[in-house]
Amino acid sequence: MTQTVFTGNFTQQEPIPEAAIDAAVAVMRSGRLHRYNTAPGDVGEVAQLEQEFAASLGAKYCLAVASGGYAMGAALRAVGVGPSDKVLTNGFTLAPVPGAIAAVNAEPVFVEVTEALTIDLDDLSAKAAASGSKVLMLSHMRGHLCDMDRLIEICDRDGIVVIEDCAHTMGGAWRGVPSGRHGLFGCYSTQTYKHINSGEGGLLVTDDAAMMAKAIMLSGSYMLFERHTAAPPTEAFAEVKYLTPNVSGRMDNLRAAILRPQLADLPAQVARWNALYRAVEEGLRNTPGLQVIERPAEESIVGSSIQVLLPGISPDAIEAVVAGCQARGVELKWFGAPEPAAFTSRYDSWRYAPVQSLPQTDRILAGLLDMRLPLTFSVDDARVITEIIRDEVMSAHVEA
Numbered sequence: 503m504t505q506t507v508f509t510g511n512f513t514q515q516e517p518i519p520e521a522a523i524d525a526a527v528a529v530m531r532s533g534r535l536h537r538y539n540t541a542p543g544d545v546g547e548v549a550q551l552e553q554e555f556a557a558s559l560g561a562k563y564c565l566a567v568a569s570g571g572y573a574m575g576a577a578l579r580a581v582g583v584g585p586s587d588k589v590l591t592n593g594f595t596l597a598p599v600p601g602a603i604a605a606v607n608a609e610p611v612f613v614e615v616t617e618a619l620t621i622d623l624d625d626l627s628a629k630a631a632a633s634g635s636k637v638l639m640l641s642h643m644r645g646h647l648c649d650m651d652r653l654i655e656i657c658d659r660d661g662i663v664v665i666e667d668c669a670h671t672m673g674g675a676w677r678g679v680p681s682g683r684h685g686l687f688g689c690y691s692t693q694t695y696k697h698i699n700s701g702e703g704g705l706l707v708t709d710d711a712a713m714m715a716k717a718i719m720l721s722g723s724y725m726l727f728e729r730h731t732a733a734p735p736t737e738a739f740a741e742v743k744y745l746t747p748n749v750s751g752r753m754d755n756l757r758a759a760i761l762r763p764q765l766a767d768l769p770a771q772v773a774r775w776n777a778l779y780r781a782v783e784e785g786l787r788n789t790p791g792l793q794v795i796e797r798p799a800e801e802s803i804v805g806s807s808i809q810v811l812l813p814g815i816s817p818d819a820i821e822a823v824v825a826g827c828q829a830r831g832v833e834l835k836w837f838g839a840p841e842p843a844a845f846t847s848r849y850d851s852w853r854y855a856p857v858q859s860l861p862q863t864d865r866i867l868a869g870l871l872d873m874r875l876p877l878t879f880s881v882d883d884a885r886v887i888t889e890i891i892r893d894e895v896m897s898a899h900v901e902a
């Protein structure tokens with residue numbers, strides 16, 4: 503019997519759109535790559551990107567920076583998080599999240615994940631009380647939004663400031679409110695693997711004038727903050743400009759030029775991602791031993807990756823599924839592996855943080871598989887991939 507094999511590449515993104523290439527070439531021809539190196543009367547690509555991104559989210563203020571990790575760090579610093587402060591965060595997230603907390607010498611307090619792959623709100627309440635932490639770095643890991651209404655209710659009640667890590671939810675929303683607009687700050691990444699691609703880059707939004715003034719000074723605005731067009735008025739900088747260190751992490755005009763046309767295309771790209779996602783989800787639903795993660799009606803998703811659970815599966819059996827799929831060209835990541843590999847490190851791999859025990863997260867990650875869905879795949883590709891995963895999961899269960 504010949505087995506179906508998939509030949510697509512799971513890390514192949516689409517090319518940068520021609521309009522973005524033209525805009526990038528124009529910036530290079532001008533020689534004005536630094537955001538503050540603008541010609542008389544010119545606003546510059548970075549300031550325009552900030553205005554457009556703020557408008558797309560209905561945010562008052564926006565700052566473009568060097569990376570998503572930088573955006574999170576600037577938000578933590580602006581909020582005043584410092585050495586040995588405790589910051590609540592997801593036990594299931596990616597390394598730059600605890601890394602941003604460690605970068606300000608603060609301590610991450612990890613919160614359990616649920617089977618919906620969102621932060622466990624009961625554990626959040628308990629750990630907020632036990633740790634006394636007043637800041638939550640909430641990671642919408644792999645695009646899953648928790649019940650944001652309940653989360654904000656809990657955090658408001660307990661006086662916890664919420665910073666949202668929207669690296670996987672740019673374009674997503676909860677009950678129509680865009681991801682990143684529920685907390686004090688929303689942080690986004692424009693790194694190649696995210697939803698708009700400038701190689702590296704980040705964006706930060708807030709409606710709070712004092713917070714944004716600090717973030718702008720932190721990013722390395724010197725005394726040129728008046729060149730920002732998605733910034734609070736000059737008065738907001740009156741004291742902040744003397745009190746805030748310059749921790750350079752600006753975005754440049756070249757990256758912003760590449761991002762602006764992609765931002766305009768984002769809604770159409772989200773629709774394409776979701777078509778791939780729903781095709782895979784439908785194909786995998788009702789596979790014995792496999793649980794798809796049902797998405798709540800309140801959530802507007804961006805299906806740039808998909809996760810499934812194989813509850814109760816043994817480590818050997820899940821390794822066999824990953825290896826079987828790999829041999830047939832389908833790249834799955836297992837978040838439960840004892841040793842961190844590629845992007846799949848988890849809370850117990852981050853040994854710079856105090857040792858913590860998250861039994862529920864351990865149990866869920868032991869059966870969690872993750873797959874990227876690049877837009878270079880078609881819906882037909884999604885069907886082939888689905889058939890391979892179904893086969894491999896079913897044969898692992900027969901052998902188990």
Ligand SMILES: *Cc1c(COP(=O)(O)O)cnc(C)c1O
Pocket residue numbers: 569570571572595596598599641642643644667669670691692693702703704
């Ligand atoms: C990529 C990522 C970040 C940070 O983005 P960088 O731009 O790479 O610094 C933050 N959180 C999550 C969950 C990510 O995947």
